[in-house]
Amino acid sequence: MKTIFEKSNGTEGINLTDDSEDLSFLDKSFLRTQSPELPQIGELEVMRHYKELSDRNFCIEKGFYPLGSCTMKYNPKVNELLASLEGFANIHPNLADEYCQGALNLMYNLQEALKKITGMDAITLQPAAGAHGELTGMMIIKKYFESIGDNRKKVLIPDSAHGTNPASAHMCGFEVVGVNSDKYGRVDMEHLKSLIDKNVAAIMMTNPNTLGLFEENVLEISKLMHENGSLLYYDGANFNAIMGYTNPKVMGFDVVHLNLHKTFATPHGGGGPGAGPVGVVDKLKEFLPVPVVNFDGEKYFRDYNLKNSIGSVKAFYGNFGVLVRAYAYILMMGDNLKEASENAVLNANYIKEKLKKYYDLPYDLPCMHEFVLSGERQKQNFGISTLNIAKRLMDGNTHPPTVYFPLIVHEAMMIEPTESENKEKLDEFIDIMIKIAQEAETNPEEVLSAPHSTPVRRVDETLAARHPDLKYNCSDK
Numbered sequence: 001m002k003t004i005f006e007k008s009n010g011t012e013g014i015n016l017t018d019d020s021e022d023l024s025f026l027d028k029s030f031l032r033t034q035s036p037e038l039p040q041i042g043e044l045e046v047m048r049h050y051k052e053l054s055d056r057n058f059c060i061e062k063g064f065y066p067l068g069s070c071t072m073k074y075n076p077k078v079n080e081l082l083a084s085l086e087g088f089a090n091i092h093p094n095l096a097d098e099y100c101q102g103a104l105n106l107m108y109n110l111q112e113a114l115k116k117i118t119g120m121d122a123i124t125l126q127p128a129a130g131a132h133g134e135l136t137g138m139m140i141i142k143k144y145f146e147s148i149g150d151n152r153k154k155v156l157i158p159d160s161a162h163g164t165n166p167a168s169a170h171m172c173g174f175e176v177v178g179v180n181s182d183k184y185g186r187v188d189m190e191h192l193k194s195l196i197d198k199n200v201a202a203i204m205m206t207n208p209n210t211l212g213l214f215e216e217n218v219l220e221i222s223k224l225m226h227e228n229g230s231l232l233y234y235d236g237a238n239f240n241a242i243m244g245y246t247n248p249k250v251m252g253f254d255v256v257h258l259n260l261h262k263t264f265a266t267p268h269g270g271g272g273p274g275a276g277p278v279g280v281v282d283k284l285k286e287f288l289p290v291p292v293v294n295f296d297g298e299k300y301f302r303d304y305n306l307k308n309s310i311g312s313v314k315a316f317y318g319n320f321g322v323l324v325r326a327y328a329y330i331l332m333m334g335d336n337l338k339e340a341s342e343n344a345v346l347n348a349n350y351i352k353e354k355l356k357k358y359y360d361l362p363y364d365l366p367c368m369h370e371f372v373l374s375g376e377r378q379k380q381n382f383g384i385s386t387l388n389i390a391k392r393l394m395d396g397n398t399h400p401p402t403v404y405f406p407l408i409v410h411e412a413m414m415i416e417p418t419e420s421e422n423k424e425k426l427d428e429f430i431d432i433m434i435k436i437a438q439e440a441e442t443n444p445e446e447v448l449s450a451p452h453s454t455p456v457r458r459v460d461e462t463l464a465a466r467h468p469d470l471k472y473n474c475s476d477k
């Protein structure tokens with residue numbers, strides 16, 4: 001496909017020159033002497049160009065997107081409409097409180113809603129993504145221990161954790177200590193107990209963990225940690241597993257982050273804007289980043305008056321547009337948030353049960369919002385790796401699942417159908433997966449050479465990561 005610059009043929013699509021404008025008040029040095037080198041192409045060709053580009057992309061509106069842990073569910077378009085309302089989209093972040101009561105009201109109400117959903121006592125909306133929320137949470141934990149004169153250095157993290165967890169703890173200056181999983185894919189309690197000492201500041205946990213399994217010993221874990229004076233951090237990126245059924249406060253956690261862009265419906269991926277609010281229990285309230293949005297009974301205001309605040313973690317107070325979408329989604333769903341979790345869990349279990357005959361299922365237990373298959377059988381018997389299966393799925397207009405993660409499963413395929421898919425779509429995916437398993441046996445070449453139908457076939461992933469070529473030369477093509 002040619003770039004828009006290569007397609008440029010001198011046709012004037014739009015004329016930006018307005019000769020009637022008197023520009024003599026501008027200093028000559030500000031004026032161009034040469035026209036900018038913009039592509040010149042007719043409007044219809046511009047439309048075709050960008051339509052073709054968008055067709056080369058994959059999105060939830062195009063097909064099934066079971067990318068484990070990423071919650072690629074359908075994001076209702078009404079959220080986009082509301083976030084683009086002029087009063088929200090064009091508001092200036094430096095407006096005085098009295099001129100943006102509506103926006104502050106929305107943020108306050110969102111904080112209140114997230115307090116209900118998480119059970120926590122206070123919320124900051126500032127962090128821009130999940131990993132940023134983790135960093136914020138760990139900074140709060142660090143400052144808490146400083147404030148009581150306890151210089152704890154270690155953070156325990158189960159080996160099934162999302163990679164961002166150890167990264168965030170490390171960036172905060174903590175020493176990361178891995179906790180093994182037991183044969184059921186859950187935290188190995190004996191190993192955990194052997195690691196607890198007075199140097200442990202916190203444990204960072206995901207529950208359900210990245211195998212999609214609920215940590216049934218979570219109450220015992222929180223008891224052990226609290227008895228040791230340690231805190232508990234909850235990675236709540238995938239809240240669609242538990243909304244309305246339980247919450248981190250009930251489980252004994254002190255800090256939690258949420259991914260509004262996953263659970264609360266903002267289109268994400270490709271580095272788009274997110275939001276990773278952090279909730280804390282009462283005793284950590286004074287450490288939150290400033291400002292938090294508060295209400296004095298009459299008006300809403302930005303509160304900078306937090307005794308031990310870690311400071312700000314982002315300009316202003318987060319990605320406001322994402323907050324609007326999340327608030328709209330929560331209001332629209334109401335009590336049905338509980339039903340969303342129910343469907344997320346039901347959908348995952350349905351696929352798991354249908355596919356476990358055809359692929360290895362290392363942890364054969366009821367799952368939550370996702371589960372992890374292994375392509376080990378296909379690899380051993382037919383030389384078909386999980387990567388090949390992922391590529392072949394693309395021929396079925398399906399985004400591949402998350403692969404080779406979590407690390408504790410060989411040839412892992414982490415499947416998260418989300419709550420927004422109907423049974424027909426789930427059945428379609430199941431059929432494609434079964435067909436690929438059969439192909440691996442009878443026609444492995446078809447799988448090994450996939451994808452056959454995508455605009456770009458196989459890319460050299462190592463080369464792309466090690467030597468990214470970010471500049472396009474027309475002469476390359």
Ligand SMILES: *Cc1c(COP(=O)(O)O)cnc(C)c1O
Nearest residue numbers: 069129130131162164235237274
């Ligand atoms: C997605 C995810 C994160 C990271 O969130 P980002 O918004 O991508 O930074 C952290 N933990 C878990 C379990 C996740 O699924």
